[in-house]
Amino acid sequence: MIYLDYNASAPIRKEVKKVIIEQLDNIGNPSAIHQYGSFLRRNIEKARLQLAKAVNAYDINDVIFTSGATESNMTILNSIPTVKNVITSAIEHPSVRKSRNDLIFAPVTREGIVDLKLLEDILSNIDILEKNTLVSIIAVNNETGILQPIEEIASLVHEYGAIFHTDAVQALGKFPIDMQKMKIDALTISGHKIGAPQGVGALIVADSKIAISPLIKGGGQERNKRAGTENTAAIVALGLAAELAIDDMKYNIQIENIRNYLETGILNISPDAIIFGKNTTRSCNTCFFAVPNFDSQAVVIAFDLENIAISSGTACSSGKISKSTVLDAMGVDSVLQKAALRVSLGRETTKNDIDVFLQIWQKIYSRMKKVA
16 A cells, blocks of 8 residues: 555654653653652653654643644634634635634635735734734645745734744644744644654743643643643654754655656646646645546545545545635635545655556546546
């Protein structure tokens, strides 16, 4: 089986799997003051430091461990008591788009970039008081891989006195993230996108600037920011995975070259294919494309029958394939939305994998073109 769906979930790294297994041999509760508990607490704090370093957080204590990106996004968008206005973009992950009923959506250009002029228009027409407005913009889109000008957006948001959060789930390990340099007030990370297990993530909040109330209430874990006994094995795995993801950025040129080879092959076989975001800055591993009048669900199934795993786009609703809200926001017509396919690569992807993919694509394209 050839796996080409890394944006949905990356395989657990062998180094990470090893520390998970080792951690499972440890007993105790990290909140306990005896030796067993203290040992687990030290492991958690090491992971907190690893994550803080990975994004150059303002302080190690800014890192709050969660169950994943959805919880992190829900927390930051709903747990700042002073926030009344929340502005986001039309291309956000569903965990942001569906987090509140009163969201204000900033449009994007046809290239999939947040329209800064229209965002500024929104900011200028809101009564912004101290810390009553939050702007949340995804760093790298999970479908297109398109990078947003995060530093420029953060500067604009702060100019109007608002708080800035970014969902950096698809950015970590693909682009440099520096919370201090980029003036990011809060940031979301997910473990299973970088080789840690599913079910763990982090919300990193500049604690000196933002006071949040816990979304999950109970005990005083995570410095009273997130109740519940910590999942120590998963947290340790996340810390190591984040450290490895930063180190692995040296392989991004190699991955990008394979991605470009893939796209050249797709266009040679299917010259009517459209690659979304081709002329914009994208993550090195993502190819999101469509052939007019093709059925993305049928194509995904056809590839699966050939033992190749790809996606039709976002993969956050079990078994659900529908039109892309991201492409809709970019002004792409419904015919292409229904045909959109995402191929996302990882460090283990080889040129031979792509050759096999292209051989199968030639067969599928020729067959479906006859009936399209």
